[in-house]
Amino acid sequence: MAQLNAESLPDLSSGAVFLATGGGGDPYVALLSAQQALAEHGGVELIAVDELDDDAFVAAIGSVGAPTASLELLPSTDDPAKALAVFEKHVGRKLDAVVSFEIGGGNSLIPLIAVAGRGIPVVDGDGMGRALPEAQMMTYPIAGIPSTPAVALDYLGNIATFSTDSTETYERHIRAMAQAMGGMITTVEHPMSGKQLKSSVVPGTVSFATGIGRILRRNRGNAPRILAPLRKAFAGSMYGEPKHLFTGKVTDYTSAIIGGYDIGKAMIETFDGSGPKLEIEVKNEYLLARIDGQVAASVPDLIIILDFETSTPINAERLRYGQRVTVLGIACPDFYRSQKALARVSPRNFGFNIDYTPLENLTAHHQPLPPAPSGPHSHS
Amino acid sequence: MAQLNAESLPDLSSGAVFLATGGGGDPYVALLSAQQALAEHGGVELIAVDELDDDAFVAAIGSVGAPTASLELLPSTDDPAKALAVFEKHVGRKLDAVVSFEIGGGNSLIPLIAVAGRGIPVVDGDGMGRALPEAQMMTYPIAGIPSTPAVALDYLGNIATFSTDSTETYERHIRAMAQAMGGMITTVEHPMSGKQLKSSVVPGTVSFATGIGRILRRNRGNAPRILAPLRKAFAGSMYGEPKHLFTGKVTDYTSAIIGGYDIGKAMIETFDGSGPKLEIEVKNEYLLARIDGQVAASVPDLIIILDFETSTPINAERLRYGQRVTVLGIACPDFYRSQKALARVSPRNFGFNIDYTPLENLTAHHQPLPPAPSGPHSHS
Numbered sequence: 001m002a003q004l005n006a007e008s009l010p011d012l013s014s015g016a017v018f019l020a021t022g023g024g025g026d027p028y029v030a031l032l033s034a035q036q037a038l039a040e041h042g043g044v045e046l047i048a049v050d051e052l053d054d055d056a057f058v059a060a061i062g063s064v065g066a067p068t069a070s071l072e073l074l075p076s077t078d079d080p081a082k083a084l085a086v087f088e089k090h091v092g093r094k095l096d097a098v099v100s101f102e103i104g105g106g107n108s109l110i111p112l113i114a115v116a117g118r119g120i121p122v123v124d125g126d127g128m129g130r131a132l133p134e135a136q137m138m139t140y141p142i143a144g145i146p147s148t149p150a151v152a153l154d155y156l157g158n159i160a161t162f163s164t165d166s167t168e169t170y171e172r173h174i175r176a177m178a179q180a181m182g183g184m185i186t187t188v189e190h191p192m193s194g195k196q197l198k199s200s201v202v203p204g205t206v207s208f209a210t211g212i213g214r215i216l217r218r219n220r221g222n223a224p225r226i227l228a229p230l231r232k233a234f235a236g237s238m239y240g241e242p243k244h245l246f247t248g249k250v251t252d253y254t255s256a257i258i259g260g261y262d263i264g265k266a267m268i269e270t271f272d273g274s275g276p277k278l279e280i281e282v283k284n285e286y287l288l289a290r291i292d293g294q295v296a297a298s299v300p301d302l303i304i305i306l307d308f309e310t311s312t313p314i315n316a317e318r319l320r321y322g323q324r325v326t327v328l329g330i331a332c333p334d335f336y337r338s339q340k341a342l343a344r345v346s347p348r349n350f351g352f353n354i355d356y357t358p359l360e361n362l363t364a365h366h367q368p369l370p371p372a373p374s375g376p377h378s379h380s
Numbered sequence: 381m382a383q384l385n386a387e388s389l390p391d392l393s394s395g396a397v398f399l400a401t402g403g404g405g406d407p408y409v410a411l412l413s414a415q416q417a418l419a420e421h422g423g424v425e426l427i428a429v430d431e432l433d434d435d436a437f438v439a440a441i442g443s444v445g446a447p448t449a450s451l452e453l454l455p456s457t458d459d460p461a462k463a464l465a466v467f468e469k470h471v472g473r474k475l476d477a478v479v480s481f482e483i484g485g486g487n488s489l490i491p492l493i494a495v496a497g498r499g500i501p502v503v504d505g506d507g508m509g510r511a512l513p514e515a516q517m518m519t520y521p522i523a524g525i526p527s528t529p530a531v532a533l534d535y536l537g538n539i540a541t542f543s544t545d546s547t548e549t550y551e552r553h554i555r556a557m558a559q560a561m562g563g564m565i566t567t568v569e570h571p572m573s574g575k576q577l578k579s580s581v582v583p584g585t586v587s588f589a590t591g592i593g594r595i596l597r598r599n600r601g602n603a604p605r606i607l608a609p610l611r612k613a614f615a616g617s618m619y620g621e622p623k624h625l626f627t628g629k630v631t632d633y634t635s636a637i638i639g640g641y642d643i644g645k646a647m648i649e650t651f652d653g654s655g656p657k658l659e660i661e662v663k664n665e666y667l668l669a670r671i672d673g674q675v676a677a678s679v680p681d682l683i684i685i686l687d688f689e690t691s692t693p694i695n696a697e698r699l700r701y702g703q704r705v706t707v708l709g710i711a712c713p714d715f716y717r718s719q720k721a722l723a724r725v726s727p728r729n730f731g732f733n734i735d736y737t738p739l740e741n742l743t744a745h746h747q748p749l750p751p752a753p754s755g756p757h758s759h760s
Contacts, residue, residue: 156544156549157545158542158543158544158545158546158549158553159541159542159543159544160540160541160542160543160553160557161539161540161541162538162539162540163538163539163540164536164538164539165537165538166538169536169538172560173538173540173557173560173561175560176556176557176559176560177540177553177556177557177560179556180552180553180555180556180557181553
């Protein structure tokens with residue numbers, strides 16, 4: 001069993017923001033909380049999926065809400081552990097391990113904060129292999145695992161519990177409570193056996209994200225230079241090869257909290273304003289990228305926006321007018337290309353009137369990578 | 381201990397709609413459900429407040445939501461009993477009695493449906509002495525009784541539970557869940573001892589409402605004829621004397637479900653269109669009556685709208701353009717004129733920029749009662 005310690009967290013956090021495709025929540029406060037928790041209580045064991053006992057009792061933990069809320073409504077370091085305790089009391093059973101909703105931003109760190117000092121491991125895997133905005137889009141419910149019993153905790157210690165047969169209903173209920181509880185809550189949900197987890201989890205994503213974060217740190221510099229080492233890291237992974245979709249500057253960005261989600265749209269133009277434009281649709285995550293109206297990448301494939309100068313991945317709630325960015329597309333793990341998964345995560349599930357086309361069949365409109373500009377380029 | 385049987389329910393229902401001041405939910409389906417439950421399981425014991433043991437375990441039960449939803453989203457007869465069972469499992473203790481949120485419309489009948497066949501009594505009293513739209517406006521929380529642990533059940537059997545120190549927060553949470561659960565839910569809440577109940581309940585309102593319903597039935601006929609027997613019934617009660625505010629026809633009625641409440645406004649003009657106009661503001665209940673802009677009655681005093689021809693009390697969600705109506709005002713029980721209560725139920729709590737003035741100090745604008753017209757007048 002591997003050990004995660006405070007020192008490895010910045011890489012995990014940054015790699016998780018990369019995989020989050022814009023969502024998952026801003027990791028800044030979660031990273032500070034996780035570093036403090038692990039510095040105080042020692043490292044947390046990261047258990048590989050196949051090391052887990054079939055009869056282990058596991059639940060998924062994470063934050064639910066509009067990511068922009070997490071920029072203003074600061075969570076307490078104690079919330080995740082409290083949420084676990086509330087959950088265990090509610091179901092009358094102690095957990096043997098916890099797993100992440102999604103390997104995205106802050107949500108990759110919540111499980112670590114929750115178990116620090118508890119002596120139970122975090123599973124090396126997650127329920128999305130990326131971030132997605134709704135509960136029923138997780139691999140656990142797609143594989144048939146009930147979402148409830150589940151609990152929600154807000155930053156004031158208020159508690160709600162949920163019981164329903166339908167994950168779509170569960171999503172509606174937690175979303176309503178997230179709105180009523182100030183915009184952001186911690187939930188513990190999808191209680192499952194080790195065996196159920198093995199049948200549904202996206203494996204290895206915590207260590208994979210940490211590796212991606214390491215590459216981003218060691219190759220810090222402008223985006224054209226990061227693509228080669230990134231491709232090397234993704235080779236042999238369950239994801240496809242990172243593809244360059246577009247490089248330019250953000251010339252429009254609108255965002256609003258609607259129905260408890262961040263809903264937005266970004267327009268990105270080339271640096272000199274000539275040539276095509278890329279438009280990105282946001283629902284917590286980057287869902288659809290169109291170049292001059294033609295689909296360049298769509299959910300469930302990953303759309304990643306990097307800061308052009310530093311290759312830092314940018315969460316949707318941090319996207320700003322004038323930023324110079326590079327947009328990448330990466331084919332999602334095969335699980336999300338199954339009929340069962342696409343029934344919940346295709347572009348149509350988000351209201352876009354198009355069928356899903358795999359990223360690799362959409363290359364016609366992808367822009368060539370511009371040459372690397374001169375500028376600072378650290379290598380540590 | 382008195383007994384309530386299926387035969388007494390129409391009077392209770394109609395008297396409760398009278399006291400509901402427009403809210404409390406349409407009683408039609410609840411009445412059928414209660415009649416069926418009591419016909420099947422026998423009568424339900426109605427326990428007087430002072431007969432209750434100080435250490436009895438009691439909780440309040442009722443429906444929460446926008447009353448208009450109850451016209452379309454029909455509840456199941458089993459819901460109240462199921463909600464009690466879910467609550468007892470959640471708190472790990474059996475109830476000795478249940479009490480109503482509010483002696484209003486359908487909510488006066490929910491406790492009876494819940495305990496039919498269970499052998500536990502319903503308390504002769506309620507938490508409002510009328511109907512009011514928000515949880516923190518009940519006498520129980522005003523007297524300091526915590527709202528949670530509490531449970532909510534929807535018509536599909538989905539369950540949520542709540543835990544919070546603040547009744548205002550509790551109200552926000554159940555309202556959000558009522559919206560997410562289809563508009564109307566059954567909640568069990570405000571667990572309390574017999575002693576706590578005695579310190580907070582509005583006593584005797586179930587039997588009082590039944591008496592009012594009996595008067596409405598026996599004196600069925602136009603509104604000018606009902607006032608004398610009503611005044612007799614209210615004399616010596618904890619309410620004031622029924623006052624005639626206005627008689628006319630509904631010339632405007634707008635209503636919308638906003639934030640999980642029915643929000644509306646009614647304009648009532650004299651039959652011949654001459655003279656003053658009465659405007660009524662609605663938030664689930666009739667909250668404020670103004671005659672040509674001058675306050676004629678306001679929450680927490682009771683505003684009642686009767687069908688002019690039959691004296692049938694009309695719920696807000698049944699108010700329609702063209703109805704001929706008589707509007708009455710009745711001073712609320714003293715409890716709601718205390719500083720502590722007015723801090724939660726004055727006109728300002730509903731967004732009206734006026735202080736509360738007791739009904740009896742507002743008589744200047746009340747209209748004289750028109751003469752009784754000829755027409756059908758049954759007396760049974």
